[in-house]
Amino acid sequence: MTRHETIQADLDRFLKVLPDRAADWLETHEQLEDLKEVVIDLGRPIGARFVRNYQVMDENPALRADIDTVTSRIGDFDRDNRSGIEQTLHRISAIRNRHGEIIGLTCRVGRAVYGTLEIIRDIIESGFNILLLGPPGVGKTTKLREVARVLADEFDRRVVVVDTNNEIGGGGDVPHPAIGRARRMQVPHDRAQYEVMIEAVENHMPQVVVVDEIGTEHEAEAARTIAERGVQLIATAHGNDLENLMANPTLSDLVGGIQAVVISDEEARRRGTQKTVLERQAPPTFDIIVEIQAINKLAIHHDVAETVDSILQGRPITAEMREFDEGGEVVATERSVSPGGQVGGEETDPLESEIRQAESRSRVMRLLPVGISRDHLERALRERRVPATITQKPEEADVAIALERAAELGRVPDEIIATMTVPTNTFDEIADVVEELAEEQNTAREDFALREAAEAVDRVLAEDVPVELLPQSAYVRRLQRELISRRNVPSRTVGEEPRRRVKLLPP
Numbered sequence: 001m002t003r004h005e006t007i008q009a010d011l012d013r014f015l016k017v018l019p020d021r022a023a024d025w026l027e028t029h030e031q032l033e034d035l036k037e038v039v040i041d042l043g044r045p046i047g048a049r050f051v052r053n054y055q056v057m058d059e060n061p062a063l064r065a066d067i068d069t070v071t072s073r074i075g076d077f078d079r080d081n082r083s084g085i086e087q088t089l090h091r092i093s094a095i096r097n098r099h100g101e102i103i104g105l106t107c108r109v110g111r112a113v114y115g116t117l118e119i120i121r122d123i124i125e126s127g128f129n130i131l132l133l134g135p136p137g138v139g140k141t142t143k144l145r146e147v148a149r150v151l152a153d154e155f156d157r158r159v160v161v162v163d164t165n166n167e168i169g170g171g172g173d174v175p176h177p178a179i180g181r182a183r184r185m186q187v188p189h190d191r192a193q194y195e196v197m198i199e200a201v202e203n204h205m206p207q208v209v210v211v212d213e214i215g216t217e218h219e220a221e222a223a224r225t226i227a228e229r230g231v232q233l234i235a236t237a238h239g240n241d242l243e244n245l246m247a248n249p250t251l252s253d254l255v256g257g258i259q260a261v262v263i264s265d266e267e268a269r270r271r272g273t274q275k276t277v278l279e280r281q282a283p284p285t286f287d288i289i290v291e292i293q294a295i296n297k298l299a300i301h302h303d304v305a306e307t308v309d310s311i312l313q314g315r316p317i318t319a320e321m322r323e324f325d326e327g328g329e330v331v332a333t334e335r336s337v338s339p340g341g342q343v344g345g346e347e348t349d350p351l352e353s354e355i356r357q358a359e360s361r362s363r364v365m366r367l368l369p370v371g372i373s374r375d376h377l378e379r380a381l382r383e384r385r386v387p388a389t390i391t392q393k394p395e396e397a398d399v400a401i402a403l404e405r406a407a408e409l410g411r412v413p414d415e416i417i418a419t420m421t422v423p424t425n426t427f428d429e430i431a432d433v434v435e436e437l438a439e440e441q442n443t444a445r446e447d448f449a450l451r452e453a454a455e456a457v458d459r460v461l462a463e464d465v466p467v468e469l470l471p472q473s474a475y476v477r478r479l480q481r482e483l484i485s486r487r488n489v490p491s492r493t494v495g496e497e498p499r500r501r502v503k504l505l506p507p
Helices: 011-016 020-027 064-072 116-124 140-154 190-204 217-228 242-246 265-271 304-312 350-363 374-383 404-408 427-463 474-486
Strands: 006-008 035-041 045-050 054-061 082-084 091-096 102-108 112-114 130-133 159-164 183-187 208-211 232-237 258-262 276-280 288-294 297-301 317-324 330-338 342-344 365-370 388-390 399-403 418-422 491-494 501-504
Touching: 011 020, 020 035, 020 045, 020 054, 035 064, 064 102, 112 140, 116 140, 116 288, 116 297, 116 317, 130 140, 140 159, 140 208, 140 232, 159 190, 183 190, 190 208, 190 217, 208 217, 217 232, 242 288, 242 304, 276 304, 288 304, 304 317, 365 374, 365 427, 374 388, 374 427, 399 404, 399 427, 404 418, 418 427, 427 474, 427 501, 474 491, 474 501
Parallel strands: 130 232, 130 288, 159 183, 159 208, 208 232, 365 388, 365 399, 399 418
Antiparallel strands: 006 112, 035 045, 035 102, 045 054, 082 091, 091 102, 258 276, 288 297, 297 317, 317 330, 330 342, 491 501
């Protein structure tokens, strides 16, 4: 756990549902804070599993009265033999005999962890559709829970959580405070999740839909429907990495689907492939994929469409790696990933890492709407794919987008440095300003790339060593090489897309 994180476990409420003798034993136990679950099986000693070990209370077997005590203190079990404790994340799961009688209970401690989102906060705020990918137990649901709270409470977005098995919001009809003001729609059973996903969009007008564990073809179709309606979708799915997801015929539609295509002889010779090749079938449902490799270690694919195309064509890909250092700060580096998911290449040096973190922070601009429709602004950002988010706090805003009349009346806060105005509060006018904003951002990125090239020239001339620049588009690379040539420093382009970059050579 990093210094940014705090945990709430509601252990007192958990102990109150246990048999009294088990609660008395655990209340004074030295490992109580590390308790994971209590196991009660008829005719066997009651046991407790902690983070480091498993212990039995005593040699006395659990009685039917012990099981009846727990079941009488909780709500009814659902079709999946699960129940919970109101406004907590604790879960009680039942084991039944062939006659339907409960003969065993797994009483699992649920903990709300706050602060795990800091490592991807800028991505969540971007407004893009995001898929959290990873094997069980790496913290996908924990991060998803905090996503709901942050977007609902801090960004005042209309968030609906589609909660299957009460994994996100906890048991009972009142959700756990960990999801903040987000609204929770409970799913009666796994097979109905896709229906509730569609119902959430059709009936409750959300700006964000949060879904845990997309796992069926129907759910993948529902996810695409949500994304096509302009609603931000943030979800999780099982899988070790992006290529694993592409190979899953049920879920590959989440990244655009894969199809076999027969190409011409000439095209096959140009590509150096056989005539039958694999191509992406459609635009991906999710713009960004976050591979959760460990609790606080992530690999991020910022452009899923481009990454999938590169994998299918056998080109090397890159991922942004993020993790916490010993001081609890986020460290971001770029790694090359060969087909098959193997991470290769060297980490970027400290200067390049610092540059990338600066780029990551600047990627998402914060906008303050003044006198204009927030819904129009959010729609314009989504449709124009501008990496920006909306804030209502003037001290956080980079730019105010204001109605001309509001600006004339002095309603733009004094602390705002930059203001862009629209004559009328219509979608078209606001979209035009958003496009202008996007052009300014592109110009800023070009300026950054040219400054980097100029600094590299000075280093090559001073140290007589080759220097590689950050990957850029073909247009920006041409601008960099023109600048470099004017200083009489040779350069060439190296690497494969999307890591194509300029390399400066000593004269």
